[in-house]
Amino acid sequence: MIIYHLVLQLALWFDKGCFPSHNRTSAGERMEKGPTAWLVTLRPEEIRGKGEAMFEQFKTRAEGVSAEVHRFTTEAEALAFLVGFLRTEGVADATGQYAVFADCPFLQAIDRQQLEEVPGLWLEVTRARAAAAKVGISQMDWALADTGTLVQDASAIDKRLVSSLPIIHVALIATSGLRPDMPAWLGEARPDTDGYLAMITGPSRTADIERVLTIGVHGPERLIIVFVDQLGGTN
Amino acid sequence: MEQEFKQSIDRALNNANLTGALGKFSEAYKVNRAKAYEGIDFEELRSTIATVKGYAASHLEELARQFKEKAEAKGAKVFCTKDPAQVREYILKVAKDAGVKSIVKSKSMATEEIHLNSYLEKAGIEVGETDLGEWIIQLAGQTPSHMVMPAIHMTKEEVSDLFSKEIDERLSSDIPRLVKVARNELRPKFLKADMGISGGNIACADTGSIVLVTNEGNARLVTSLPRIHIALVGIEKLVAHFSDIAPILKALPRSATAQLLTSYVSIITGPTPNSDGSMKDLHIILMDNKRSEMAADPIFKEAMQCIRCASCLNVCPIFRLVGGHVFGKVYTGGIGTILTAWYDELKSSEDIQGLCIQCGACKDVCPAKIDIPALIMELRRRLVQKQGVPMLQKSIYAVVNNRRLFHGMLRAASIAGKPFSKGTKFIRHLPMFLADLTDGRSLPAIAAKPFRDVFKTISQPKNLKEKAVFYGGCLIDFAYPEMGEALVKILNKAGVEVLFPEGQTCCGAPARYNGAYEVAARNAEDNIEALLAEPADYVVSACPTCTVALNHEFIATFESLDQKKYLPQARELAAKTMDFSTLVKKLVDEGRLSFKEGQHLGKITYHDSCHLKRTLHAEQSPRQLLQQAGYELSEMFECDICCGMGGSYSLKLPEISAPILQRKLKNIKDTGAPMVAMDCPGCVMQIRGGMDQLEGTAVRVQHTVELIAAQLKG
Numbered sequence: 011m012i013i014y015h016l017v018l019q020l021a022l023w024f025d026k027g028c029f030p031s032h033n034r035t036s037a038g039e040r041m042e043k044g045p046t047a048w049l050v051t052l053r054p055e056e057i058r059g060k061g062e063a064m065f066e067q068f069k070t071r072a073e074g075v076s077a078e079v080h081r082f083t084t085e086a087e088a089l090a091f092l093v094g095f096l097r098t099e100g101v102a103d104a105t106g107q108y109a110v111f112a113d114c115p116f117l118q119a120i121d122r123q124q125l126e127e128v129p130g131l132w133l134e135v136t137r138a139r140a141a142a143a144k145v146g147i148s149q150m151d152w153a154l155a156d157t158g159t160l161v162q163d164a165s166a167i168d169k170r171l172v173s174s175l176p177i178i179h180v181a182l183i184a185t186s187g188l189r190p191d192m193p194a195w196l197g198e199a200r201p202d203t204d205g206y207l208a209m210i211t212g213p214s215r216t217a218d219i220e221r222v223l224t225i226g227v228h229g230p231e232r233l234i235i236v237f238v239d240q241l242g243g244t245n
Numbered sequence: 246m247e248q249e250f251k252q253s254i255d256r257a258l259n260n261a262n263l264t265g266a267l268g269k270f271s272e273a274y275k276v277n278r279a280k281a282y283e284g285i286d287f288e289e290l291r292s293t294i295a296t297v298k299g300y301a302a303s304h305l306e307e308l309a310r311q312f313k314e315k316a317e318a319k320g321a322k323v324f325c326t327k328d329p330a331q332v333r334e335y336i337l338k339v340a341k342d343a344g345v346k347s348i349v350k351s352k353s354m355a356t357e358e359i360h361l362n363s364y365l366e367k368a369g370i371e372v373g374e375t376d377l378g379e380w381i382i383q384l385a386g387q388t389p390s391h392m393v394m395p396a397i398h399m400t401k402e403e404v405s406d407l408f409s410k411e412i413d414e415r416l417s418s419d420i421p422r423l424v425k426v427a428r429n430e431l432r433p434k435f436l437k438a439d440m441g442i443s444g445g446n447i448a449c450a451d452t453g454s455i456v457l458v459t460n461e462g463n464a465r466l467v468t469s470l471p472r473i474h475i476a477l478v479g480i481e482k483l484v485a486h487f488s489d490i491a492p493i494l495k496a497l498p499r500s501a502t503a504q505l506l507t508s509y510v511s512i513i514t515g516p517t518p519n520s521d522g523s524m525k526d527l528h529i530i531l532m533d534n535k536r537s538e539m540a541a542d543p544i545f546k547e548a549m550q551c552i553r554c555a556s557c558l559n560v561c562p563i564f565r566l567v568g569g570h571v572f573g574k575v576y577t578g579g580i581g582t583i584l585t586a587w588y589d590e591l592k593s594s595e596d597i598q599g600l601c602i603q604c605g606a607c608k609d610v611c612p613a614k615i616d617i618p619a620l621i622m623e624l625r626r627r628l629v630q631k632q633g634v635p636m637l638q639k640s641i642y643a644v645v646n647n648r649r650l651f652h653g654m655l656r657a658a659s660i661a662g663k664p665f666s667k668g669t670k671f672i673r674h675l676p677m678f679l680a681d682l683t684d685g686r687s688l689p690a691i692a693a694k695p696f697r698d699v700f701k702t703i704s705q706p707k708n709l710k711e712k713a714v715f716y717g718g719c720l721i722d723f724a725y726p727e728m729g730e731a732l733v734k735i736l737n738k739a740g741v742e743v744l745f746p747e748g749q750t751c752c753g754a755p756a757r758y759n760g761a762y763e764v765a766a767r768n769a770e771d772n773i774e775a776l777l778a779e780p781a782d783y784v785v786s787a788c789p790t791c792t793v794a795l796n797h798e799f800i801a802t803f804e805s806l807d808q809k810k811y812l813p814q815a816r817e818l819a820a821k822t823m824d825f826s827t828l829v830k831k832l833v834d835e836g837r838l839s840f841k842e843g844q845h846l847g848k849i850t851y852h853d854s855c856h857l858k859r860t861l862h863a864e865q866s867p868r869q870l871l872q873q874a875g876y877e878l879s880e881m882f883e884c885d886i887c888c889g890m891g892g893s894y895s896l897k898l899p900e901i902s903a904p905i906l907q908r909k910l911k912n913i914k915d916t917g918a919p920m921v922a923m924d925c926p927g928c929v930m931q932i933r934g935g936m937d938q939l940e941g942t943a944v945r946v947q948h949t950v951e952l953i954a955a956q957l958k959g
């Protein structure tokens with residue numbers, strides 16, 4: 011407060027120079043249960059009713075964080091897209107150009123013939139192949155609409171290898187896996203059996219140099235999300 | 246303050262890159278954060294987090310035990326220790342036993358806290374940071390300057406120099422290119438590492454899960470590729486339930502980086518297979534390092550709620566000037582000061598705690614509902630208790646605590662000040678080391694006649710039906726008596742008689758804010774005696790700092806000193822005390838005061854005083870009054886950011902106070918309004934003094950009380 015200024019001024023006037031010049035010294039039970047009230051779980055019919063709205067919200071949010079979102083009705087359509095995509099991206103039997111596909115219900119359901127025709131695409135994922143791949147493909151288990159987040163039981167290491175090492179990650183997801191938000195999902199999460207639960211929201215990013223947002227650091231620089239309406243076998 | 250520390254402040258202030266980067270970031274952050282929280286009830290969310298984390302802080306032992314049990318049942322090895330040395334030894338032993346040659350790390354402040362890297366490197370193990378910011382500062386041999394953005398103090402040119410040296414190739418400063426270089430350089434390190442070390446953002450006791458929150462994807466690689474994973478988790482990360490993840494993950498990314506969610510969240514519960522088919526060797530270390538002592542402290546327990554989002558840094562007007570190398574140690578900013586005092590030792594916070602100007606901006610945004618400035622004040626108090634008050638301050642308090650001597654000296658100053666004020670109302674220059682005080686800001690000359698003398702000459706109407714005791718405060722009493730006169734005029738019009746008890750003295754804020762609680766308590770006692778001596782309907786003050794003292798801090802001071810004698814009276818006083826604008830707004834609303842009709846008074850802008858807005862939450866009343874009076878309100882940029890006055894702060898750290906003031910002056914001028922209003926005489930002193938030294942047409946700086954007094958009917 012002003013007192014300091016005044017008293018200091020006075021100190022100076024009354025006793026000039028008496029004070030040393032380094033004068034700017036300074037000295038200087040909550041509720042007894044862990045509440046869980048924010049867990050709201052929707053019933054299946056409610057989820058269906060909200061499906062379209064949830065998809066739209068998911069798409070907006072995911073695109074907002076630079077993910078690319080596609081949607082197909084059947085597995086066959088999704089497969090056709092996938093094969094076309096791998097060709098466009100120049101996937102080939104050469105280091106740096108491979109594609110790796112982690113085992114999943116989608117792979118069991120489709121006609122693999124079409125995939126086998128793509129040179130450089132591996133269905134047996136190894137660490138070395140994933141590290142030398144351009145594209146990694148895996149199937150996710152849930153999608154959270156309000157943040158545009160994909161969730162997966164990634165306990166199997168190949169699922170993590172294909173989604174973290176390549177430059178592009180293609181994530182397949184059944185439209186029925188949509189949930190409104192994380193609290194809704196938490197009710198279904200099984201950490202006791204799923205040792206590594208992975209959430210992915212957009213591609214890998216950083217702002218560590220001059221706070222400039224840069225996409226693609228240690229993980230993929232592109233995240234392609236492919237919704238399939240008629241895709242069974244998960245959850 | 247240590248000379249060395251003062252020098253580090255000067256260096257930071259003169260580092261244009263640093264202040265520019267932090268300044269720009271803090272402006273953008275405010276906007277982005279608000280967007281990220283759209284549609285979310287922040288108060289509800291942070292109450293939930295405070296409850297969840299508060300519960301955990303009071304059940305640490307139980308939760309740690311439960312966590313260990315659950316995680317071990319899943320196959321993880323859990324090591325709990327109080328001692329950082331044991332953490333280091335444990336990690337080294339695991340590494341040695343498994344023949345580990347190289348380690349990759351994802352960001353972990355706990356490892357920085359215990360200086361793990363240098364320890365492992367000395368033992369011949371290669372340790373690589375993989376978070377981009379951490380890698381940059383590792384290459385530079387520095388420490389992080391921000392809890393979320395460790396390399397925010399560095400320019401792209403500096404980064405490109407570092408990287409060029411590392412890969413022995415001349416690189417440009419193109420940021421995407423630099424990021425690619427980091428990816429390419431670190432990838433082989435990930436692939437060859439035998440061990441990954443991570444931190445943990447949340448640890449769930451009921452499932453034994455740890456949660457990792459990252460953007461770059463490095464934590465996924467650190468926890469997936471090497472065959473051994475060690476997670477070092479501070480016990481403050483424990484929560485009771487798996488479902489507690491939801492509120493924390495809702496707030497953490499929004500507060501930290503204004504994201505709805507970070508790119509990656511990994512929830513790890515027990516070991517999972519490695520790519521060669523073996524099982525991961527998963528170790529989780531629950532580290533105490535004085536955290537349980539902190540949790541046992543009735544006041545500091547609150548700090549255990551912190552989720553390390555760093556938003557308290559991003560909004561801090563001081564942090565954005567000096568950065569984390571000055572303001573903090575391993576942990577930075579306001580919360581960093583508190584954590585340093587505990588994890589390190591109280592003495593380590595001695596210098597840095599003095600940087601906090603007590604503006605309260607951090608407390609407003611903290612998603613864990615921590616009253617950071619109050620905890621810093623408590624540090625100050627404990628420091629003073631331990632080490633005593635410095636000599637010079639002691640002599641000041643001796644004066645302040647003797648009302649007659651103090652007031653006598655103030656009167657003397659009005660005469661002694663003449664040579665400096667040269668007949669104006671300002672002191673523009675002071676000699677010698679006091680010159681800093683008038684550098685960029687003039688000081689008010691002491692009034693020829695203090696308010697206590699003026700008051701005796703005011704004749705108030707007889708038979709007014711209510712009474713208000715006016716608490717003037719030093720500034721109004723001795724520098725701005727006209728503000729007091731205006732207040733009497735207004736209240737009289739509303740039928741309120743004003744009493745001015747002579748026994749009132751300094752509100753004790755200066756002593757309290759410097760940790761001298763005993764002095765503040767004596768000030769409080771004197772004031773309680775004086776202000777409650779005569780019955781009155783209200784106690785009113787036109788200084789928010791004084792109002793806060795009267796209605797919060799007297800009680801808090803007595804409570805922290807465990808002095809019970811005056812507590813009941815302190816509560817009685819608190820219940821009666823109102824700030825000027827709130828009282829006048831009430832009188833206007835009751836129809837007891839009315840404004841002249843049809844006034845068009847032109848544009849005005851309003852500066853929020855920290856205490857009025859963030860402690861008294863009274864920022865709307867003055868705005869409404871001014872608009873009712875006929876002013877057209879034009880809000881300035883960052884209207885609620887501190888003006889840099891902070892009581893004695895501008896005296897102790899004028900070099901920091903000055904740039905904060907300059908920013909404020911610019912924001913005021915940019916509105917184009919010819920007048921700026923505020924409710925605090927301290928802010929008037931700071932801002933008016935600044936305007937006085939500014940080139941060009943100055944904006945008029947007024948206390949709301951005078952502007953309102955001029956526009957009332959009758």
Ligand code: SF4
Nearest residue numbers: 561579601602604605
């Ligand atoms: S109260 Fe103000 S100055 Fe102190 S740490 Fe918080 S924001 Fe910074």
Ligand code: SF4
Nearest residue numbers: 551552554555557611
């Ligand atoms: S104190 Fe609050 S604002 Fe600061 S880092 Fe912790 S949680 Fe975030």
